[in-house]
Amino acid sequence: MRHTTKQPRANRTITIDFQNEATYLQLLGDRKAFLECVLAFLLSIGFQLAHKATCRGGGCLTRHSHYVRVRLGGLTIWRLQCTTCHAVFTVLPHFVLRYRSMRPEVARNALLATHGGLSLERCAVIGHISPMALYRLICAFGHQSLVVVLTRCGLPLPIYILADEKHSRCLTAKVYLPTIASGRVLWHLGYTEDASAAAFTQSYQAFQRAALDQEPAYRVRGVLIDGFDSTTNSMRTLFPGARLGFCLRHALLKLPKKLVAISSPVRQSLRTKFHALLSRVRQRKSLRVFALGQRLRHFVDHVTATAGPANGARVRRWFQDKKTGWYAVLEDPQMPATSTLLDQAHNALERKLFMMKGFHHPQGSQQAFLTGLAHLYNLVPYQRRAQHAGQCGVEVEGGTVPTRDWFLNVQILTSGGFR
Ligand SMILES: [Zn+2]
Secondary structure, three states, rough: OOOOOOOOOOOOOOEEEOOOHHHHHOOOOOOOOOOOOOHHHHHHOOOEEOOOOOOOOOOOOOOOOOOEEEOOOOOEEEEOOOOOOOOOEEEOOOOOOOOEOOOOHHHHHHHHHHOOOOHHHHHHHHHHHOOOHHHHHHHHOOOOOOOHHHOOOOOOOEEEEEEEEEEEEEOOOEEEEEEEEOOOEEEOOOOOOOHHHHHHHHHHHHHHHHHHHHOOOOOOEOOOOOOOHHHHHHHHHHHHOEEEEEHHHHHHHHHHOOOOOHHHHHHHHHHHHHHHHHHHHHOOOOOHHHHHHHHHHHHHHHHHHHHHHHHHHHHHHHHHHHHHHHHHHHOOOOOOOHHHHHHHHHHHHHHHHHHEEEEEOOOOOHHHHHHHHHHHHHHHOOOOOOEEEOOOHHOOOOOOOOOOOOHHHHHHHHOOEOO
């Protein structure tokens, strides 16, 4: 089963907002005005064109550019060429999707429904398109990497990350989606059929490569994980100097499972105590590791006294196993303490993947499809009653998007013609 991202061809398509179709058609007859409109839009979004590596002809097209007109499905499309490096840029007006006859408003509604968790089949009904057309559209956006799109939005590469795998199924096989999040954006959403450290390393390495491409000196300072061996090992391999912390919320959820054969009020009261212990230590300004060590020892004594020596011993062994990861979280005040935001992202993706036959298509490109879904996750604004109403994840994290139209943003940011 093919699941690697196809190498994108040297795609220099740029999407330009001409406001409305009539304006575009009018500009087609006036090459000077057309070029001015393109340049003005590029200036407004602050993007530079991707010339060939050897080009020193400045970041933008000059008036000396050549023009070629080609026809796509009855519509005239301009191509602009750099006179220095001869790179050719295809100028797509905002109302045309690359290689697709689907109208943007149809695509927009279907994608929004997809993002909301409606199955591909149902989403396709909304716009009278085929589920496969919608699947391919998401894959097309997914050929641009998350790192490229997020840095285009001005987000710095994440110094502290959350890393975890979503377990899913592809037909009958178990598959894993190695994920890297920072705050409310996904920086990596991979796909592997194997739960080994080698497979996870290979997937997470795609993120590392893309990040180093952007910034050769990029280093991760801290990673929060849930303690799964393959994840731990792959993070040690890729980010050798990084602090590896274990999620404190997972610790809280795990505790009741360590307490066997006791009444549920006793179990509940121990959980409450453990919760108070962790949050009090987190509130401290100094000596947090020392405080945690001391409190964990007292807590084990308390478990032994109230739930018996067998439970006490089990909790002690568990603490021995995990405390280094918890210390790592407390040692650095900038380390994220819980992986809640990553869990939320995984839950949102679960709703989509569960019903999507397209995901299980034998000829499908799972990696591109997942990356496409991740772009939607990062760029679709939250609904109007949400905490961050009207903003998308990228904006919540301090990034900027080129326009106020999320779908146009997806088109512009995933296009290949920008540096
Ligand atoms: Zn050039």
